[in-house]
Amino acid sequence: MTFGQKIAWDDTVLPFQLDQSDIRGRVARLDGVLDEILKQHDYPAKVEALIAEMTLLTALIGQTIKLRWKLSLQVQSKGPVRMIATDYFAPSREGEPAKIRAYASFDSDRINAANPFDQIGEGYFAVLIDQGKDTAPYQGITPIAGGSLSACAEAYFAQSEQLPTRFALSFGQSTEAGTDEHWRAGGVMLQHMPKASPFAKDGATGEQGLLIATDIIDGDDKENWNRVNLLLDTVDDLELVGPSVSPTDLLVRLFHEETPRVFDTQSVQFGCTCSEERVRNSLSIYSAKDLEKMTTSEGLVTADCQFCGAQYVLEPKTLGLEAKAGGGDNA
C-alpha cells in the first residue's frame, strides 16, 4: 500500500443522507489527528489500535450529535487496558474544525498475545454529552460486548437510544517505504433517523440480552435498513482508509441506487482544553493537609495532562480550600 502523503480528505467527516430509506450517515477519515494523539504517549501497538478505533468512533458520533460543547466516549475495564477516554469538542463557529483528544491507561505487563479488543476485559462503554454551562450532562452506559469497540457503540445506540446504527471501520499503520510509519483510520456510520415512537419487539436478540438494530425496527424500515447494510457490507478496507477513493466517490460506489445527498464537510484536528485554571478548579476541593501529600520535595504541586502532555507546576499555598485570596502566579 502506498499512502504515506497527506490527502485532501484526511481529518474530515462528511455527513450524508439516504432520503428514500430514512437513513443518515457519516464518512470519516483520520490521519494527522491520530499522529498527534498517539505521539503524546509511548503506547504498545495494540493500545494504539484501540485508540485509533475509539477516536474514529468519536469523530463519527460527535459530528452526528447536535452539540454545543462536548461528547466523550469512555471505556472502563478490568482488563490490561483499564481505560480509554476520548473527547470531541464541537466547533465554536461554523467552518472551524472540531477538536478531538484521546488517551488510554493500561498495565504494560498484562498486555498479552490476544487481539487488541481482548485487552479490554469485563467493563463498560459510556457515552457522555455535556452541552456546557447550566445544563445537566447526559450519560449512557452499556456493557463491553460484541468483539469490537464499534460493536459496543452499536449496542449503545440500540439499547439506550433505540437508534439502529452500524459502523464499518478500518484502521492501521501505513507502511510506505521511505516515510515514517503512521496511523490512518477511515469508516462509515449508518443510522436510522429517529422515530417519534420507536418500535420495540418483545425480546432483545443481542449478546448479553442487549437490543440490536433489527430488534427495534420493522416493516419498510427494516427492509430499507437491511438493504443499505448489505450495500455497506461490500466495502473493503482500502476503500475506507486508502488514498484512491474520496468520501463522496465512496458514497456513490456504495449507495448510488439510494441517491445519497451530502452536506458540508466538517474538518477535525487534535486539540486539548486543559488550562491552569481548570487544574486549579479540580484541586479546589482539597484541604491544605491533602495538598501537602501531593507536594513534591521541591515544595510544588505538579499536574500532567494525560491528553496533551502539558505540565502544570503550582504553589501549594495558592491551591485548595484554604488558598490565599489573590494567590496564584498572576498575583
Ligand SMILES: [Zn+2]
Ligand atoms: Zn491538555
